[in-house]
Amino acid sequence: MSSLTDIYDELDTDVSREEFESAVEDKVEQMGGLADEETAAKLIAHELRNEEVEGVADIEPGMDEAKFLAKVLQIGDCRTFERDGDAEDGRVINIEVADASGQIRVTMWDDMADDAIDQLEVGQVLRIGGRPKDGYDDVEIDVDTVEPAPDAEIDVDIHTVNTHRVEDLSLGLSDVNLRGRVLSTDKIRTFDRDDGSEGRVANLSVGDPTGRIRVTLWDGSASLVDSVDPDDSIEIVDGYVREQDGALELHVGDRGTIESIDEDVEYVPDTDPIETVVIDETADIAGGVIETDTKRTFDRDDGSKGQVRNVRIRDDTGDIRVALWGDKADLDIDLADYVVCTDVEIQEGWQDDHEASAGWRSAVYRLDERPEDATTTVESSSDQQQTETGKASGLDAFAETNSDETTVTASPTSQDSNITSSDSMRDNADHNHEQAASDGGASTIESPQTSEDDNTTDSDVESFTGTVVQAGSPVVLDNGTDTRRVETDASLRLGEVVTVTGSTDGQTITPTEIDRSS
Known part of the structure; x- marks a missing residue:
């Protein structure tokens, strides 16, 4: 016959031995002699086991309580808020935890939130009890009880849970962690919301071995753009995927963040051959710089100042002039550099030539080394005759490049539908001018x-x-x-x-x- 001690020892529960034995006595009394102590102990043990779910994936809204073991993945910031009346300000913190079955957010309040800041660490295993509810993205737990479980093991790699690659992203996906290489950054812009408040937004472009994506940072997270530079390897934490102008973007709100990582994330651009670009469509192009122009400033209709700089790039299939608008005109780009221009708008240029306009939604960045699979056979712009051995190739041909041409082209019209920023409106105004043209024949x-x-x-x-x-x-x-x-x-x-x-x-x-x- 099993003893109370044996039955209790087989349990994995946060109920103390004294509480267990007291519950057994109550059960015997309730049964009116129909159950002995051992039977009552087994009934209590069964009830306690049912209280602890098998895994995070089994937790659902509407449960009275859920008890489970999970490993800490991420500890958020402790936020304060005002309560009604003269009550003391409240405190709340969100913790991301997971087991082998899934991931869930748990919320701790007031004194428990204070203790979480002081005592919890990423990678720690906790025994958690709380009330499931519908959360911002999925089910969440309002925590009632929590304690460390140092002897428990959870088979979760905190570095890979919810870590995505660019090719894995899909519309509506949330809680996204993505590691990538910073390709370009933009300045913080402000905009007016419908309620009269002012919002802030900034963008960067990030790539990994599977592709590239535009990242939009909102409000409190917008300042994160100032903490990163092109070529940095970063991890974007707790992003969510939205669609803008038919393309996926990774958005980061106040819940998300960006962290530097000690890892060299590889990115190889997948670009379109220059000869295949089509007018009135956007394209990703790359090539060696064969011409550069000085930056020019001009007055817009609204009295503000604009600026633009033009460069010409060439790959194996052809060459094209690229207009760099706004802050992009200040980029450090020179002859013989290899540059990538993404989301540029292809427009009709002088004498049916194609031109590319890199506006505020575009990304332009220089690669220190030309990708191995990139085609960049280059001829001098002043002498395009073939040599005895064929076309001049690589950077050797840049020496004879002339840079006398000066071109100003139009900027793109697309805007983020969520904002009305001064920068985007100014780019739009530039685009309303006539199509760009370079120097033609004398007339x-x-x-x-x-x-x-x-x-x-x-x-x-x-x-x-x-x-x-x-x-x-x-x-x-x-x-x-x-x-x-x-x-x-x-x-x-x-x-x-x-x-x-x-x-x-x-x-x-x-x-x-x-x-x-x-």
Whole structure:
């Protein structure tokens, strides 16, 4: 016959021996002599076993209580909140725990939250009791009791639970941990919410061996963008997947974070051959830099300043000019660099050429080494004849590159539908200008507009050479130092370098001649 001690020792429970023996006595009394002590002990043991679920995956909302063993994966920040009346401020902390069957968030309150900060560690095994409820993403536990279980073993690798690769991500996925290499970062932007409050958002692009994804950091997490740099290896913790403009993005809210990791995450870009890009579509392209231009600034219609810089890149299939808008104009890109440009908008350029516009949704980054499977056979832009052994290849051909061309192209129109930021609105305004164009053949246009006063003196006539940084009415020219408005019906295209001659009031020129040979 089994003794009470044997039955109790076989139990894996947080109920003390004294509580167990007292429950057995109560059970014998309740049964009115129908059960002896051993039978009552087995009944109590059965009840206690049923209270402890077999695994995290078995926990469901509506359970009166769930008891389980789990390993600590992540400890959140302790947050305070105001209670109604004069009550003391409350404290709450969220802990991510898991066993072999799954992962769950547990919530600890007040004194228990304080103890969690002081005593809990990642990797520790806990015996937890609490009330299951519907949480933000899935079932959560409001903890009633918790204690360390140092002798228990949980077969969970805290470094791989819920760790995804880019190719694993799908719409609606939450609690995502992803390790990747930072490809590019953007500055923090602000926007106005419908309720009048101000929000903050920032973006970075991250890649791993399976692909690349745009990461959006919201509000309190937006400042995390300042803690990382291109080429850093990081882990994004507790992200969630959303769709924007038909593409998946990984979003990080106040619950998530970004951590640096001591690991060199590999990323090999999967880009489109330049010759295959299509107008009005977005593309990922890469190649060696064969031309560079100086950065140009211009005035937008709203009075703000814009800036753009142009580079030309080439792969084995062709070459294309890329306009770098906004902060991207400040990127350290030079001749012979190998650059990758993702999510660029392909537009029609001068003389049916294709051009790529890298706006605020694009990522542009330089690779220190050209990927082994990348094709970058390059010819000099000033001499594209084949050598006796065929085309010039690699970086040897960059030496003869000329960089005299100057082009200004349009920025993309796409915006994050969740925000109305000043940066995105300005990029949109740039895009509403006419299509970009580079220097064409020399030509002179007789302006259809003439001076209202046929007796204009030489002192009222000005000749001004500059780049068209605003097309339409009026045209705006910029020479790097000064700007002039030009009142004309002539068809001038954004990016052209022209000389206009005509009557002027010092700010606006009404041209009698427009020379494209400048």
